[in-house]
Amino acid sequence: MSGIKPEQLEAKLNAVFAPTRLEVIDESEQHRGHGGWREGGGTHYRVVMRAPAFAGMSRVQRSRAVHSALSDELAGGVHALALDLAPPD
Template sequence: MIIDEMRERLAVLAPSRLEIWDESDQHRGHGGWREGGETHFRIRIASPALAGLGHVARHRAIHKALGDIVPRIHALALEIAGD
């Protein structure tokens, strides 16, 4: 499952808080949605590794950690906090 892959890859950021939701069902029939889900995700993360970084730098760090997962999904909403 993509959520499990996300958890494994985001571990590199040593998050103090990590929640991941598959919100695909909320987008049924919209662009990018496909049968079986795993197209739209929301991540809530807090990590000392993200503290002091600007908004764009935080997003880049998460996208880098997720690597090739990002192009495999349609949408990714991020809620980010540094510790």
């Protein structure tokens, strides 16, 4: 059983935040043998996102907003999510 596909995360984040920059990087292979890892990847992700929606939000608020938007994916296959979030430069 493989985890969540990056395209699924990208679609959800694009729909919710309309970012000006979005990178969804599957880092699962770097975590082989660690908790939550599964053959086929899709368990450990890094998200780099710049979105106007983050203006005026603290780092914690931005993180909570992304976790809320991806709640189904976090409950259903994504084990770890590293976030680099900010409003556009």
